[in-house]
Amino acid sequence: MEVYDSIVVGAGIEGSSTAYHLVKNGHHTLLLQQFPLPHSRGSSHGQSRITRMAYGSDDYYTEMMKEAYKLWEVLENESGTTLYKKTGLLVVGKVGDDQIDGTVRALRKYSLPFTSLDGQVLRQKYPMLNYPEDIAGVEDHSGGVLFADKALAAFQGQFVKQGGILRDNEAMVDVSPGDIVTVKTNKGSYRGRNLVLTVGPWATKVLPSLGIHIPLKVLRISVFYWKEKIPGTYGAETFPIFLEDNAIRNFDVYGLPSLEYPGLYKQCLHSGPEIDPDRRDDTDSSWVLDAIKQFAAEHFPLLEAHPAITETCIYTNTPDHDFVLDRHPACRNIIIGAGFSGHGFKLSPVVGKVLSELAMQKISSYNLSYFKIDRFPK
Ligand SMILES: Cc1cc2nc3c(=O)[nH]c(=O)nc-3n(C[C@H](O)[C@H](O)[C@H](O)COP(=O)(O)OP(=O)(O)OC[C@H]3O[C@@H](n4cnc5c(N)ncnc54)[C@H](O)[C@@H]3O)c2cc1C
Structure with missing residues (x-):
């Protein structure tokens, strides 16, 4: 059976951005989505989201926003679509x-x-x-305003254009960890060297089945x-x-x-x-x-x-409203992006970059200590 470099589960804005970054870096990538696209049952649909440079108290987000603005512009140019209005x-x-x-x-x-x-x-x-x-x-x-539906379609469009495989209307139902991870869906089975889970609100169901309990x-x-x-x-x-x-x-x-x-x-x-x-x-x-x-x-x-x-x-x-961007503590080739706490859209180009770096075993461009999976009291 074919082995993907990475399998990304969840084609909301965070998973779509991650898959886009992976394919841009030459990773043979499969992106799985449980509902037919586009859909309005998660967190990334609708026409608009707020973006801004300054986060009042948390400079680590302001640092990320500097790059997010640049990456949105790259995506605008690649897709030939206006994604932002100041x-x-x-x-x-x-x-x-x-x-x-x-x-x-x-x-x-x-x-x-x-x-x-x-x-x-x-x-x-x-x-x-x-x-x-x-x-x-x-x-x-x-x-300003980010045009959300268009941004989501732009990430997915560029992912497919650069050779990524996007399968919608196909739900992950089981994961078998290992050096090669096996992902079972309602339609088949796939193998990948890395698995990225960006399943939005369904993290509350998917993560406990992998032994991870975040108080989401x-x-x-x-x-x-x-x-x-x-x-x-x-x-x-x-x-x-x-x-x-x-x-x-x-x-x-x-x-x-x-x-x-x-x-x-x-x-x-x-x-x-x-x-x-x-x-x-x-x-x-x-x-x-x-x-x-x-x-x-x-x-x-x-x-x-x-x-x-x-x-x-x-x-x-999450309890502190910071994201989770980390590896599974026991299965190091399973990467988790979760808990975007109502402010993850504007940062998604950087979130995707960070999650793709974890999947590619690269040194992270950012200090990820704020986003650790085990920071919550047991
Ligand atoms: C009303 C509202 C306003 C917001 N406003 C802003 C804003 O102004 N600025 C801002 O920055 N952020 C904003 N946000 C937050 C931002 O939209 C979210 O943080 C972001 O969309 C989260 O994306 P996600 O990819 O994590 O989740 P989702 O979009 O939910 O994506 C997860 C995907 O995983 C799929 N999935 C789940 N389980 C499986 C499975 N087993 N198999 C296959 N697929 C699966 C789901 O179907 C879904 O498509 C807002 C959110 C809302 C709801």
């Missing part, structure tokens, strides 16, 4: 809180373009927002689109990506300007009910709708009171 990003929060101060510190440290707005200036510059004067803002001018929480996120009362008020030409941090209330809120669906502003809670990914819609999340409606009524006076459209997506959170 809109800027506005973070609002209480004066002196961690998110605001941390973002300013990181932007300054990395000499990235930004503007600090005190409460008065915030109100003047963004009259379509409603905040009291003790709420300040910072604009990260490199923030799988959350259903409701993606709400709100009609603007005056079209264009929150449009991408006038309004940036928006983040409000949880120092103001006990949850984070983010928003993307009306762009993908004309006249519809996207605004979501950065949380949701815990679910089983195979029974995603079998849970009540009315508290999410109640919270976001209250938020919108208070701070976005020019949106209609009820969302016009609701879509669904899934987060897979």
